[in-house]
Structure formats: structure tokens, C-alpha cells
Amino acid sequence: MLSHQDNETLVRVGPGTAMGSLFRLYWIPFxxxxxxxxxxxxxxxxxxxxxxxxxxxxxxxxxxxxxxxxxxxxxxxxxxxxxxxxxxxxxxxxxxxxxxxxxxxxxxxxxxxxxxxxxxxxxxxxxxxxxxxxMGPQTADLPPLPNLEWNLVPAENVHLSMRIQECNWLQALEGEIDSAHAPILHSRIDSKGAINKWLATRDLRPTFECMRQDFGMSIAAKRRLDEQTNYWRVNQFMLPFYSLVPPQSKHPELSGHAWVPMDDNHTICLMFSYHPSEPLPPRMREVFEHGHNGRESAHASQESFVKRDPSTPYADYWTKYTRENGFQFDYQSQVDTWFSGLPGLWVQDGACQSGTKPIFDRTKEHLGSSDTGIAMTRRLLLEAVNAYRDRDIKPSGVTDPDTFMVRAVSLTLPETTSWVDFGRSHMQAKLGAGFGYQL
Missing domain, CATH: 2.102.10.10 (Rieske [2Fe-2S] iron-sulphur domain)
Known part of the structure; x- marks a missing residue:
């Protein structure tokens, strides 16, 4: 758990705050x-x-x-x-x-x-x-734009969407760097659909290894496939607010979010899904834009938005799934088909991240071993904030745009093979290059 003081440090982002000052060192997609x-x-x-x-x-x-x-x-x-x-x-x-x-x-x-x-x-x-x-110090020499692969590939290779989530940025971010929840929250109970064929569902008790990087944190979840083989999913956290999710064999695209704080209680969720070397299939783009069988995909569909008055910040990007209507939870669906009873991938995540309140009291948490990546990322963030506030030390990505040329990876490896050694080159994004390994 976090102390109240540390929680306040991480979630307060306005002018003059420690976290807000760190954010303002970076170019922000808005x-x-x-x-x-x-x-x-x-x-x-x-x-x-x-x-x-x-x-x-x-x-x-x-x-x-x-x-x-x-x-x-x-x-x-x-x-x-x-x-x-x-x-x-x-x-x-x-x-x-x-x-x-x-x-x-x-x-x-x-x-x-x-x-x-x-x-x-x-x-x-x-x-x-x-x-x-x-939004940082206005000097003659501004830092360069970050070289993020999703913003560099051809337009036909990427799908972008944006929505507003009613919680602080850290709650949203932590939902995506948490690899343990996915095969549980997003699962079906009727043995239909590709979701039941995830390799991750074969071991619901992953063990975690975390490695600090110049860009932030690699969070590796190991699942045992058999006595000789492990399945590794390595999510990435990139300062200041990016998360990267590994590909899957049936969904061969890279994805993630920029979790951009509107204020302390609201987050701009800019999602990207892209293939590093090929156009996205038309069917994939259609599902992203319109959902599937009335359910949301990882992206907010065009049908999910409820346009607000133009005087509302980001009036075009609020959705119909809210705390007030229980994110349209359907109990019968939970009984018959979907483990969560919530209508689609991003809604399932959003409901769990923001369903109680915009800023959860983290002193009431009880973290387990599956939360290793969460705890390590919080520590890294606090150290980065303190280093800049107290010693004027800026993270490397502020001035080096190539710090962000990173990929998340999913690796099926022999028991004796290190994910760090095998995955090192594959976690380096190379513009125009394919995955470089078998999904």
C-alpha cells in the first residue's frame, strides 16, 4: 500500500505540484x-x-x-x-x-x-x-518530440481512439501494467470465443519479475505451460504515463495507452493499436470502431460516445458507461456468459479502475505478489518525482527521444531461457521491422 502522503504526491497534477512539474517536462499528446x-x-x-x-x-x-x-x-x-x-x-x-x-x-x-x-x-x-x-519551462530550446513507434508507423498500420475516464491517471495506468487481471476479468464462462484460448488462461497464478529501464519499468509475468516451457508476457511502463501491452498470436498487434491527466479526477485515455510492419486488417479496424455483437473492444467504439455541450472539456470523448449507471453491468450476462458481466474489454477495465471513486485511498489496499509491478512502478515514480523536485535531475527520456522506442513482448521460451536475454533485442522498437519472433 501507499502512505497517504505518497498517494497525494502521485495523483495531484496541477500547477506547482511535484507530479505535475514532472509531467510538464514532457511533450503531451492532447x-x-x-x-x-x-x-x-x-x-x-x-x-x-x-x-x-x-x-x-x-x-x-x-x-x-x-x-x-x-x-x-x-x-x-x-x-x-x-x-x-x-x-x-x-x-x-x-x-x-x-x-x-x-x-x-x-x-x-x-x-x-x-x-x-x-x-x-x-x-x-x-x-x-x-x-x-x-507545458514545461518555455525556453528557446524545447525538448524533441518522443519517438513513440505508434506515432511513427504509417496511418494504415495504426488505430487510435480517445475517451475520458473518471478517475485519476495512476489508477488507470496501474490497470494496464497489471498482467494478472486479464485472464480473469476478461474471461468467458461459456467456453466460447478466442478469449478462452489465451495462453495466459492456462496458469492464473503467474510469477513476476521486474526490471528497471531507462524508459521506466519492464514487468514480466511468467506462466508455466508445461514442465519444459514458460510463457512470458512483458508489459512496459514508460515515463511519464505510457503503458505497452504485448501481442497475442490470435491478435498480432501491439497496443497501449497514454494516460494523460485532465486533472486529479479525470484521465484522457488515448489508446493505440498498431502493427509495426503491416496494415491492420479491415475486420480488426471495424471491431475497434464499432465493437462486436454490441460489446466494446479494447477501443471505445463510435457508438459508445455521448456528446456533451461544447463548454465541457473534451466534449466529444465522454462515453455512456459511467459510475452512475454501473457501467451497464448485466447480472444475467455474468451468470450465463461473461465472468464480469460488463459489456466489453475497456469497460471491464474502466469499471474496476474507477468504479468506486476517482481517487482510491491506497492506504486501504492489501497488495499481493501479483502486484509486484504495481509496487515497483510506484517506487520508480516517487523516486523520479523526488529527484527532479529536490535535485533538478530529469529522467533520460526528457531529452533523448529514442528512449521511447520500446515494445512489449510475449515470449514462449524453454524453462532454461532468460526472458531478459532473449527479449532484449525484441523489446527494442525498430521502425518498419516485424516482431522478430514467433507469436
Missing amino acids: LFSKDLVADGQPKRIMLLGEDLVAFRDTEQRVGLVANACAHRGAPLMFGRNEDCGLRCVYHGWKFDVTGAVTDTPAEPAKSRLKEKVRITAYPCRERNGVLWTY
Whole structure:
């Protein structure tokens, strides 16, 4: 379990907090390129507890600025996006993507007020359909974008989705680096479907080995297939908030999430599924986009979203599965078919991660040996936070973009073969290269 103080350190992400300061050292994926249209409606954004507005100007430049106008604090989410700037509807003050004031129509013609005023604005970059922002120290030399394989492969090789989850970022992250839950939570009880053929279901009591890496933590779960053979699934945690999930033989794609904190109680779940060297099959993409037989896949389907008022941060990405409706739990389904009774993969995860409250009191936990990866990752995070706060030491991935060229792996190995030795080269992502081993 965590102490109350350590829990507070890890889940509080607003300006001036220790964890928030660490997050702000990194480029953060915050929206899809398709969500912003030149001179189109601005989008209200919440990131690390900051109330912001995103817009694309006339010349296709992306701005991410404070929601409050620098004049009298009127909300810029109602702003007119026109002529290379966002104009406040209250008195017409206009701001460009850098936060500079370019027009103050209610002031005298010779007024120089606009030269002295700026609003908070964060630099943005676009790469392969994803918008990134840097909310850290605004210096002349910003760190490079991270080289994440899912954001570098061709568009036909990857499927991206986004949804909002109503819990703190760490609860969401820990659900995905926990390899022990998958063959239990996601299982069927009617012996139908591919889920019952997972190799992982043949041993529900895995043993764990964890290894610190420059990028974060490798969390290896070993399951015994027979006396001579082990099945290893190695999940990866990459600072500051990424998780990577290994492929399976029947689902040969890599996947994972960026668990981006909106605030202390809400998380942007940006999910990626991709094949490193081949286009995704059309049927796989269809299941990701629309689910299967009325159930959700690992991605939030288009049918799962409930559009909210544009004044809501991330109004397009809230789903119909909530604590208030019990994530649409179906008891009869639990009796007849699905172990959990919850309608699909990501809903099963989300319900367990956020079903009680946005921030769970971790002093009430009772961790077991299957939680080794959770405990080690928490320790790593606390050490990283303390090193930066107390000694100004930054993690290596802040300045070295190739730190993030990592893959999760699933390995069937002889009892005498080390997953570390065999898996080392396969855990290195090489753009355009296949898995390099038999799934």
C-alpha cells in the first residue's frame, strides 16, 4: 500500500505540484489533428488541471491558450476563430497562437496596451494525426518530440481512439501494467470465443519479475505451460504515463495507452493499436470502431460516445458507461456468459479502475505478489518525482527521444531461457521491422 502522503504526491497534477512539474517536462499528446478545423469552433481542453482552449487558425497553426481572456476573464471557449487569431466575444480582444494580443478594438487607436499583455499559451506540434503540447519551462530550446513507434508507423498500420475516464491517471495506468487481471476479468464462462484460448488462461497464478529501464519499468509475468516451457508476457511502463501491452498470436498487434491527466479526477485515455510492419486488417479496424455483437473492444467504439455541450472539456470523448449507471453491468450476462458481466474489454477495465471513486485511498489496499509491478512502478515514480523536485535531475527520456522506442513482448521460451536475454533485442522498437519472433 501507499502512505497517504505518497498517494497525494502521485495523483495531484496541477500547477506547482511535484507530479505535475514532472509531467510538464514532457511533450503531451492532447488531441487528434482532425478535431481542429482552420477557423473552426475552438475546443475546450483541460490538461494537468489547467483550463485551456485549442484552435486552428487561418494558416493551419494550432494554438493552445488559457480559457480566460487577459482583459476581464471572459471565457475564450466562446471566442471567434477568425483572421489568424481567437477573438474574445466580450470586448473583441484578439489573441494569436503564441498568446500575444493582436487587437484591442475597444481601446484608443494609439493605445499600446496590447504590446504589454499576453495570455498563457503552450507550443503545439502535429505528427501523424496527433497534436502534442509542451507545458514545461518555455525556453528557446524545447525538448524533441518522443519517438513513440505508434506515432511513427504509417496511418494504415495504426488505430487510435480517445475517451475520458473518471478517475485519476495512476489508477488507470496501474490497470494496464497489471498482467494478472486479464485472464480473469476478461474471461468467458461459456467456453466460447478466442478469449478462452489465451495462453495466459492456462496458469492464473503467474510469477513476476521486474526490471528497471531507462524508459521506466519492464514487468514480466511468467506462466508455466508445461514442465519444459514458460510463457512470458512483458508489459512496459514508460515515463511519464505510457503503458505497452504485448501481442497475442490470435491478435498480432501491439497496443497501449497514454494516460494523460485532465486533472486529479479525470484521465484522457488515448489508446493505440498498431502493427509495426503491416496494415491492420479491415475486420480488426471495424471491431475497434464499432465493437462486436454490441460489446466494446479494447477501443471505445463510435457508438459508445455521448456528446456533451461544447463548454465541457473534451466534449466529444465522454462515453455512456459511467459510475452512475454501473457501467451497464448485466447480472444475467455474468451468470450465463461473461465472468464480469460488463459489456466489453475497456469497460471491464474502466469499471474496476474507477468504479468506486476517482481517487482510491491506497492506504486501504492489501497488495499481493501479483502486484509486484504495481509496487515497483510506484517506487520508480516517487523516486523520479523526488529527484527532479529536490535535485533538478530529469529522467533520460526528457531529452533523448529514442528512449521511447520500446515494445512489449510475449515470449514462449524453454524453462532454461532468460526472458531478459532473449527479449532484449525484441523489446527494442525498430521502425518498419516485424516482431522478430514467433507469436
